[in-house]
Amino acid sequence: MSDNKNISGFANHFPFPCCTVNSEGKVTGVNSKISEVFLYDDIAETDIFILTNYRYKELLTLDERETPPIISRNDKFFRIMAAPVSDEPGADLAVYFIEVTLQETLKKRYNDEKPCIVIVEIDNYEELIAANGEERRASLSAEINQTLRQAFMRLNASITKVGRSTYVMIIDQAACDRMIENKFPVLDEIRKIESEADFPVTISIGVGIGGKNLAQTDEYAGIALDLARGRGGDQAAVKNINKVEYYGGRAQSVERINKGKSRIVAHALHRLLDEANKVIVMGHANPDMDSFGAAIGISRFAMICGKDVYIVLNYYNETLTEIYNNAKEAECYNFIGTEKALSMIDDETLLIVVDTHRPGYVEAPELLEKTDKLAIIDHHRKAEDVIQTAKLSYIESYASSASELVSEMLQYVGEKKNVITKFEAEALLAGITVDTNSFAVKTGVRTFEAAAWLRRAGADTATVKRFFQMNSQAFMLRAKCVANAKFLAGGHIAISILEGQHVDAQILDSQAADELLDVRGVKASFVVGTTMAGRTVISARSLGEINVQVIMEQLGGGGHLTTAGAQSNLPPEETVKKIEKVLLDRGHIKPSDIGVEETMEEQAAADEEFAEAGVVARGGSAEQLPGLASAQIKELKEVHDESLEELMKDNRDDLIGKAVAKVQAEKAEIERGRKK
Numbered sequence: 158m159s160d161n162k163n164i165s166g167f168a169n170h171f172p173f174p175c176c177t178v179n180s181e182g183k184v185t186g187v188n189s190k191i192s193e194v195f196l197y198d199d200i201a202e203t204d205i206f207i208l209t210n211y212r213y214k215e216l217l218t219l220d221e222r223e224t225p226p227i228i229s230r231n232d233k234f235f236r237i238m239a240a241p242v243s244d245e246p247g248a249d250l251a252v253y254f255i256e257v258t259l260q261e262t263l264k265k266r267y268n269d270e271k272p273c274i275v276i277v278e279i280d281n282y283e284e285l286i287a288a289n290g291e292e293r294r295a296s297l298s299a300e301i302n303q304t305l306r307q308a309f310m311r312l313n314a315s316i317t318k319v320g321r322s323t324y325v326m327i328i329d330q331a332a333c334d335r336m337i338e339n340k341f342p343v344l345d346e347i348r349k350i351e352s353e354a355d356f357p358v359t360i361s362i363g364v365g366i367g368g369k370n371l372a373q374t375d376e377y378a379g380i381a382l383d384l385a386r387g388r389g390g391d392q393a394a395v396k397n398i399n400k401v402e403y404y405g406g407r408a409q410s411v412e413r414i415n416k417g418k419s420r421i422v423a424h425a426l427h428r429l430l431d432e433a434n435k436v437i438v439m440g441h442a443n444p445d446m447d448s449f450g451a452a453i454g455i456s457r458f459a460m461i462c463g464k465d466v467y468i469v470l471n472y473y474n475e476t477l478t479e480i481y482n483n484a485k486e487a488e489c490y491n492f493i494g495t496e497k498a499l500s501m502i503d504d505e506t507l508l509i510v511v512d513t514h515r516p517g518y519v520e521a522p523e524l525l526e527k528t529d530k531l532a533i534i535d536h537h538r539k540a541e542d543v544i545q546t547a548k549l550s551y552i553e554s555y556a557s558s559a560s561e562l563v564s565e566m567l568q569y570v571g572e573k574k575n576v577i578t579k580f581e582a583e584a585l586l587a588g589i590t591v592d593t594n595s596f597a598v599k600t601g602v603r604t605f606e607a608a609a610w611l612r613r614a615g616a617d618t619a620t621v622k623r624f625f626q627m628n629s630q631a632f633m634l635r636a637k638c639v640a641n642a643k644f645l646a647g648g649h650i651a652i653s654i655l656e657g658q659h660v661d662a663q664i665l666d667s668q669a670a671d672e673l674l675d676v677r678g679v680k681a682s683f684v685v686g687t688t689m690a691g692r693t694v695i696s697a698r699s700l701g702e703i704n705v706q707v708i709m710e711q712l713g714g715g716g717h718l719t720t721a722g723a724q725s726n727l728p729p730e731e732t733v734k735k736i737e738k739v740l741l742d743r744g745h746i747k748p749s750d751i752g753v754e755e756t757m758e759e760q761a762a763a764d765e766e767f768a769e770a771g772v773v774a775r776g777g778s779a780e781q782l783p784g785l786a787s788a789q790i791k792e793l794k795e796v797h798d799e800s801l802e803e804l805m806k807d808n809r810d811d812l813i814g815k816a817v818a819k820v821q822a823e824k825a826e827i828e829r830g831r832k833k
């Protein structure tokens with residue numbers, strides 16, 4: 158302290174640390190208590206910004222800040238206050254450090270110890286148990302129970318098992334934050350449990366945090382669980398007052414064994430129809446084959462119940478031309494515009510929404526407010542903005558398509574054998590075909606059963622194929638888009654841009670994305686196009702390993718694990734960059750894939766991660782071998798050792814010399830990987 162210029166006068170004897178700072182931000186004087194804040198002997202002449210992270214100018218306006226300026230030094234917390242020593246412009250500032258350690262510690266402790274409620278539900282418990290033999294059943298539920306308990310005991314949770322497949326846990330905020338930060342490792346632990354079922358063991362987790370009281374926190378947890386389940390399970394949803402966030406979600410939704418629900422829904426819809434004076438059906442705006450087919454199917458359902466039905470359709474794109482003309486020729490469907498629908502709807506009208514459940518997505522959102530007789534039939538994972546007023550809502554994310562659900566329901570209505578016409582069967586089959594990418598994705602046993610029923614009802618697959626024919630110009634554009642695709646992450650991810658603007662950009666995008674999945678090795682594809690209105694539209698497709706829903710959600714869109722989309726105002730090239738950024742953040746691609754240099758830190762972190770997994774270090778000739786078991790590493794090392802000795806024996810020429818050097822380098826690499 159000897160060299161410190163002490164503040165003159167009474168300030169030197171203030172009972173709290175204090176210093177003066179000139180307009181250049183340099184410390185000009187300190188009082189004797191300053192060593193409580195700063196350990197260094199001499200802070201005179203030091204820049205106040207370096208000491209506190211606040212500049213002279215910022216110190217002048219500290220009062221205007223929303224949160225008080227608090228710094229942590231010396232294991233203590235200080236609130237900074239500042240005031241000029243005189244009224245002259247550019248006068249020195251006196252900076253005071255008021256200790257608030259106790260207050261801050263209590264605040265942190267209060268926050269850390271706030272209770273959070275976590276509800277865990279085993280997905281498809283009935284199906285899971287039924288799929289396992291007598292012997293495995295008991296041990297399986299015990300194993301799940303133990304895994305769950307251990308995972309949550311590590312977080313010091315209070316654990317209560319409710320019913321056969323549900324757990325309610327209470328944990329404190331700090332533990333909850335840790336779990337969120339680690340992205341719910343319990344999801345993976347559970348998925349590792351082996352069972353005899355042909356689907357993985359998974360759980361859904363709903364987390365409620367920060368409610369006004371425990372009741373509200375509990376309510377948040379319930380909502381979060383519903384969302385996690387509704388999105389297909391195998392994931393966690395975290396809800397606080399402001400938002401819901403999702404983690405995980407890798408497994409495909411599991412199909413329910415029985416069609417009981419379709420039967421129940423068919424009966425419920427029948428009852429609603431009986432009460433209605435007429436029926437209006439609508440799908441999503443810019444309808445696709447599934448939306449159209451489901452609307453046609455549900456119209457038949459209403460007709461069987463003896464009702465007048467109208468289908469709202471303002472615009473249809475190129476791809477629906479053929480199927481629409483066929484529908485027109487049949488002369489039994491009433492297509493009307495929004496205006497007409499508005500003029501005829503009243504509170505006795507039943508409004509049926511198919512292939513979407515989000516109010517903003519329907520063909521005519523205005524209609525939603527006109528009646529409270531409302532039914533929804535959809536297969537998309539539940540979004541937060543569900544149409545709230547529905548009397549009947551059949552949202553099943555396991556189903557391939559709305560057309561599949563409608564096909565099932567049609568089997569439970571009416572007496573006659575042939576309840577639907579050939580064209581209706583074809584329209585529904587076309588809907589299933591488009592949403593399953595010709596029975597390649599999201600296709601369950603029930604999808605084939607629905608298709609078989611439709612075939613029996615007269616659906617001609619050649620006619621369905623004809624519905625999908627397109628004009629040559631669009632075909633060429635799509636082919637070009639596919640040809641221009643670039644492949645990232647060793648060919649696992651394909652990205653392409655559809656050239657120019659096109660009326661059916663969205664459709665062409667999705668078709669091109671579907672086609673890119675035909676390329677060997679491709680796990681996910683993204684195609685970006687531009688509509689006539691100049692809007693950028695993205696289609697994302699996946700074979701299931703990569704969750705494109707969460708990727709599209711990051712871009713403000715949504716969809717399914719395997720089929721998702723988004724829109725944006727950015728130009729296509731920028732949009733591609735944004736997609737790449739999300740892929741990078743989620744670890745699907747490496748910086749080098751998109752020509753971004755990895756920082757030293759990131760590389761070190763990545764290396765550490767690999768080493769932790771018991772894997773050879775990166776770089777050099779050693780390949781990245783994620784998931785390599787330590788036994789395998791040992792074996793690899795032994796092979797190397799042997800070949801090294803052998804090579805040493807007859808080290809005759811340069812060629813062998815080089816080979817030896819290579820093997821040695823590899824060996825060293827392995828050693829290094831093991832030591833880490």
Ligand SMILES: [Mn+2]
Nearest residue numbers: 447512559592
């Ligand atoms: Mn659909």
